[in-house]
Amino acid sequence: MTQVSTAAVLRALLVAVGVAAVLLVVVHAGSAVITPRQLRVMLPFLAVALATIALFLVWSSLGRVVTRVAGLGVVSPYSALAEAARRIQAGSLEQVLPGLAQVLAVGTGADRAVIWLAVGDRLVDAAHHPPDAGSLAGPPRDVQRLADLLVEPDTDYVVPVLDGGALRAALVITKPTAITAADRRLLNDVANGAALLLRVVALNAELSERVRQAADLAEELRASRLRLDSAREAERRRLVGELTHVMGDRLVLLRADLEQARAGLTGAPADGSSVRVALARSRVRLDDLLDRFRTVARGVYPTVLRDQGPAAALQEVAADLPRPVRLLADPAPRLAWELESGLYYLAASVLRALAGRPAGPELSLRLEPAPGRVCVVIEDPVPPVGAARLEALLADDADRLVALGGALLITETNGDGGVPSTVTGNGNPPVVVRAWVPDRVEPAVGSVEAGTAVR
Structure with missing residues (x-):
């Protein structure tokens, strides 16, 4: 004063x-x-x-x-509010809060004055006077509630700034002497006069944070599209490889049998017995070829997955494997097709990699819902491949899972979920595969983070 x-x-x-x-x-x-x-x-x-x-x-x-x-930055609190309003109209919001903090410190004779700005669901140290020399070195301080300011060691008096019942900011001073009635009037006058100004500042900070979140979501969407393109290309290569495997030797043998039957029919005299034998072999080879095509088609577009869900589709996959699989599925609501297919393809690839050989005890597969997600857990006490090799085999399926917002974790255990201490007859310790996808496709946009402040 x-x-x-x-x-x-x-x-x-x-x-x-x-x-x-x-x-x-x-x-x-x-x-x-x-x-x-x-x-x-x-x-x-x-x-x-x-x-x-x-x-x-x-x-x-x-x-x-x-x-x-x-040596006075502002002549009075009221002229400071007028100057802050002028700066807002000029677009220099970064100068509003330090000026108001200076008004509080000078007008009350306080050692320190802080303006805590409401950003989202937290209060952030947006400006203080005198300014700290290292204030820009780290993130600003923040508290969860207004009551938390009362227990701060440098808080002697707090005045909330309300705008239509909504908390916009809090004015805090640290004073070595007693808080006088004049100090309280000054703080209340500044709070009443600055409510509109601080609403503009708070909304501006929240808008900036929303813009940043939108930019982050756009970048995540771009990265997800790239991962989906990579997974789509990997799936195309896998499908081409399976079709090549199906049509390679089997088509060559089928064509040879048909050529033998045609030669027997066009020969003079016709050899009926050789023709019948060749046609019989051709029929067997054709039935095998059709069965293989049906298997490939089920892997590309499993109708059971559409109709009955991933548990029934994985049960169908397990039925065609030479190694026994015990499937446990907890009741869970149906998910979007993209999520169910991503989890299904990952689990099916794991089963084919681990149970593709007849040797070995029973595998365990569990489908279980969790808060906000659906998980699949596959345990193999005697895996034919190690965890590193299995992770390489599942790289494309893991990319698809990550693109959908899920994750994959492969760990080696000692059978009790601990650190691996034993190995099986083939040299590989027991392995546990855990994968999950969210229970919805839409990304969750969080609230405004507390670390944002106007400086």
Whole structure:
């Protein structure tokens, strides 16, 4: 308050000296130039008019001079609010909060004044006076609730800034002496006058955070599309490989049997027995080829998955494997087709990699819902391949799972879920495969993070 009083006295002195100087100059100079007595009477009135015009022209410059001489950033809390409003209209929001913090510190004689801005569901240290030398080195402080400010060691008095019932900010001062009634009035006046300003600042900070979140989601969408393209290309290569395997040797043998039957029919005399044998072999080979095509088609578009869900589709896959599989499925709601297919393809690839050989005990596969996700857990006590090799075999399926928002984890255990301590007859320790997908396709957009503040 001493600086404010000094500024007021200095301003009054400058105005008085300026008016006296104008009066002296106009009256003295006019008396020397104007001879009629009647006109000399008008000189004081002319001097007052000129002094008024001069004060109007130099008032803003006078305020800056007084501020600089008195060492005061702002003359009063109310002029500071007016200056903050002017800065908001000019678009310099970063200067609003430090100015208000300075008003609180100077006006109350506090050692420190802090403006905590409501950003999302937290309060963030948005500005304080005096500024810290290392304030830009780390993230700003934040608290969860307004009540948490009361237990802060540097908090002596707190005034919430409300706007229509919504908490916009909190004004906090640290003062070595007692909080006076004048201090409380000043804080309440600043809080009432700054409510609208702080609403603009808070909404601006929240908008900036929403824009950042939108940019992050756009980047995640771009990365997901790239992963889906990679998974799609890998699936295309796998399908081409399976079709090549199906049509390779089997088609060559089928064509050879048909050529033998045609040669027997066109020969003279016709060899009926060789023709019948060749056609019989052709029929067997054709039935095997059709069965293989049906297997490939089930892997590409499993109708059971569409109709009955992943548990029934995986049961169908397990039935065609030479190694026994025990499937346990907890009741769970149906998911979107993309999520169910991603989990199904991953689990089917694991089963084919682990149970594709007849040797070995029973595998365990569990489908179980969890909060916000659906999980599949596959345990193999004697895996034919190690965890590293299995992870390489499942790379494409893992990419598809990650693109859908899920994850894959492969661990080697000792049978009790601990660190591997034993190995099986083929040299591989027991392995556990855990995979999950979210229970919805839409990404979850979080609330505004607490680390955002206007500086």
